Amino acid sequence: MAEAVRVLKVVSEATGAVFEFDELPFGGAAVDLAGDPLPAATERACLESDAVLLGAVGGPRWEDEPAARRPEAGLLRLRERLGVFANLRPVRLGRGLRRQSPLRDEVLTTGVDVLIVRELTGGLYYGDRGSRRDRTGVRAFDTLVYTDAEVERIVRLAFDLARRRRRRVAEFDKSNVLETSRLWRRVTAEVASEYDDVGVELYYVDNGFLQFVRDPARFDVVVTENTFGDLLSDLGAAVVGSLGVLPSASLGEEGTPGIFEPVHGSAPDIAGRGIANPIGAVLSAAMMLRYAFGMEREAQAVEDAVDEVLEHGPWTADLAPPGVEPVGTSAVGSALAGIVRRRLAASPAPAAGWPPNDGIRYWLAGDHGFRPVFADDELPPGVAK
Ligand code: IPM
Ligand code: MN
Numbered sequence: 001m002a003e004a005v006r007v008l009k010v011v012s013e014a015t016g017a018v019f020e021f022d023e024l025p026f027g028g029a030a031v032d033l034a035g036d037p038l039p040a041a042t043e044r045a046c047l048e049s050d051a052v053l054l055g056a057v058g059g060p061r062w063e064d065e066p067a068a069r070r071p072e073a074g075l076l077r078l079r080e081r082l083g084v085f086a087n088l089r090p091v092r093l094g095r096g097l098r099r100q101s102p103l104r105d106e107v108l109t110t111g112v113d114v115l116i117v118r119e120l121t122g123g124l125y126y127g128d129r130g131s132r133r134d135r136t137g138v139r140a141f142d143t144l145v146y147t148d149a150e151v152e153r154i155v156r157l158a159f160d161l162a163r164r165r166r167r168r169v170a171e172f173d174k175s176n177v178l179e180t181s182r183l184w185r186r187v188t189a190e191v192a193s194e195y196d197d198v199g200v201e202l203y204y205v206d207n208g209f210l211q212f213v214r215d216p217a218r219f220d221v222v223v224t225e226n227t228f229g230d231l232l233s234d235l236g237a238a239v240v241g242s243l244g245v246l247p248s249a250s251l252g253e254e255g256t257p258g259i260f261e262p263v264h265g266s267a268p269d270i271a272g273r274g275i276a277n278p279i280g281a282v283l284s285a286a287m288m289l290r291y292a293f294g295m296e297r298e299a300q301a302v303e304d305a306v307d308e309v310l311e312h313g314p315w316t317a318d319l320a321p322p323g324v325e326p327v328g329t330s331a332v333g334s335a336l337a338g339i340v341r342r343r344l345a346a347s348p349a350p351a352a353g354w355p356p357n358d359g360i361r362y363w364l365a366g367d368h369g370f371r372p373v374f375a376d377d378e379l380p381p382g383v384a385k
Helices: 003-013 028-034 041-047 071-082 095-100 148-163 181-191 205-214 224-241 278-289 296-312 330-348
Strands: 049-051 086-092 112-118 129-134 137-142 168-173 198-205 221-224 249-251 259-260 360-366 371-375
Touching: 003 278, 003 296, 003 330, 028 071, 028 205, 041 071, 049 278, 086 148, 086 224, 095 296, 112 148, 112 224, 148 168, 148 181, 148 221, 168 181, 168 205, 168 224, 181 198, 198 205, 205 221, 205 224, 221 224, 249 278, 259 278, 278 296, 278 330, 296 330
Parallel strands: 049 259, 112 221, 168 198, 168 221
Antiparallel strands: 086 112, 086 249, 129 137, 249 259, 360 371
């Protein structure tokens, strides 16, 4: 997170945009400090902010805490409080990652560029759960619930995003078994019928995972429910060879703060040693520039810097090629900051009306990043207001 903030400070110096950072306890640190993974003051500050940049939570130290005091419980509550139902997890195989992937070269020649759109505030994560002992032993349960409205808003977003990419949506479900999945499939088919220009494929999730590994290039946007999306994003990380490089954006209704966090966990085995890969966090900050602040040019500069470092180094231990000495977290952060500074100096921001996020309705994904849709823009046919 420190390296993400360092890169944001460079963006600030280069552009004159002022970021006010408010650092707040959350997760394990907050359990230690206040006995609550999401203290009321942290929650309030998040609700009052323009965006939340979040570090990974969890660790063996808090594993024996009661469920409500586990760091993960704080994360689930924060997502719920901010209403961030749409979790965007781009999985891209940059040139520098190719040798990192466990997949064979011929599978990768066609490239990997998938946007996982994971529903984030429903399903198993938020259903009734419990555990009790009866005559037969211990009985534990979790409940998987979705409403058609919850499914529709995320599926619609997936189609809107696909329109600005390669115009293909895949939906993963388990409709051969689960009732909620039958709802997902029906709603997806209904939404799809409004998007003649976007192709849709409905997969049973087990088969979808198989195809994802066998031929990742066939996927553009994958939309799926909370739990399947959690699993799929780690699979996506495996396909590109490192969990340390994947960012995410969790977005809710227009005008509410989003959460920007790396997909990876807290890696307790290497915590505190200064060797973690900061790229997932830095790319999450780039997503924040894009989605929260409308700073497309700056987001792009950060992403380009990451591509450059992935290709030419320096690399942390998870990415260093055989025979190349790995560097620590801050060396990668400093390399990224230097490149971002150079790139932003080379193409100065337009002076007037900047930052250009006034009146932006939302962002649509394109072949080369995202573009803003302004409130008075003509919407593409079929896109709901
Ligand atoms: C993720 C994480 C979280 C999740 C955990 C930490 C609760 O695995 O963001 O993918 O399951 O959503
Ligand atoms: Mn996960």
